[in-house]
Amino acid sequence: MAAEAAVPVDEDEAPLPLGPRRRDAAATREALLSAARELIARDGISDVSTRDVAAAAGANQALVYRYFGSKEALLVEALQPTEPDSTISETPLAELPRTLLRRALDPDAPADVRASSMSTLVAGAGTELVRSIARDRIHAGFTTQLAGRLDGDDAELRAELVAALLTGISSLRGQIGTRAMAGADLDELAIHVDRMVAPLIEPALPGTATA
Amino acid sequence: MAAEAAVPVDEDEAPLPLGPRRRDAAATREALLSAARELIARDGISDVSTRDVAAAAGANQALVYRYFGSKEALLVEALQPTEPDSTISETPLAELPRTLLRRALDPDAPADVRASSMSTLVAGAGTELVRSIARDRIHAGFTTQLAGRLDGDDAELRAELVAALLTGISSLRGQIGTRAMAGADLDELAIHVDRMVAPLIEPALPGTATA
């Protein structure tokens, strides 16, 4: 399954034109991380074992403990975002709901994106460790960024409501496979999401009573 | 223990989680089911073992297999709704969102209600069995009932969007414990939920294009 294990055209020096890359600690570590993200995205956090990760990475299971110390530490590092995401801060507010929706539901996204997505984290929230990771990721990577673009005093709550909606949609469509949700066209979904999110992100209308 | 001259048959299904109920097959079976629901509601579906259920029920672990045949069969029966719920069909549409929200977030609800709630089912969707149960439960117990009260051709999709929102809120507030969501007052939440759900349940506005 490891697509990069057979072709040693990676960084560093490449004095070996042929032959498998052996005894490369950094590459092995990265292969374990990559395999962990792949399995997390495919099977969920709670269904990942160190033996599966090692096998998928073409490495020995004991190396998980040499390089990460514990299974938890491996998962924590695998669930970290690989690169900062500026979607929320750069997308126009009017296009933001469907942009976020599209990204949350994209099944072809890279494994590291899917592994650390909100719905994957919520689905694997069986341990306090995963719960705290999910809490921090949603807060730092979603809530504060979106809340910063909203007006009003309860901007943070409204931002989390957007997160809740996206998480719920992703769960019902991608995991449970509810009929209408799984069969719906993405644009059709986006229309409804737009209308649901609008009251949260639009500035308070003067004509609408606050009660 | 020959002191009692007459043994009245009064302790049939007394809700006593403790007490040496001996040689009562129906009661033991029910105790196992009740304990399973309690543990599912507390720890999630995937964290329930037959030994834990038996211990919580004050029964022997082997009895799980005598009365249910397998762990799966026990869980399937434990996740069935104990009584039909007419909340969706009887509550006025205008009050429905906050009524459903209150019920989804009530931490004092009976164990069987919490065990078979949408968020619990979604959180334990690690196996295809649980996924199919969640699919059926949401469809029969929520989607069709709510969709039946909505107008328009995509009523089922809009009903599932309500389910997605409630599921997401319940997950973020009850499991992850996101800051704003966990700290928000329920009435404050209900105001936003009302505004989010309104575009889904209100009859199509004449001024809005259907495309």
Added chain:
DNA sequence: TGCCGATGTAATCGGCTGACGACTTGACGA
């Protein structure tokens, strides 16, 4: 060249799990 640390491997340990079979206990009827 020969050493030695870094890298990788195999085997194993203790624990928990679902599942099963053999056994014991108790109640009830002939």
Added chain:
DNA sequence: TCGTCAAGTCGTCAGCCGATTACATCGGCA
């Protein structure tokens, strides 16, 4: 009184898990 059978108990098996240890091997450096 005693046989029978359901109800409940006990011990165990096989598998997977995280984690650890002892050992094998490669490769750079003196």
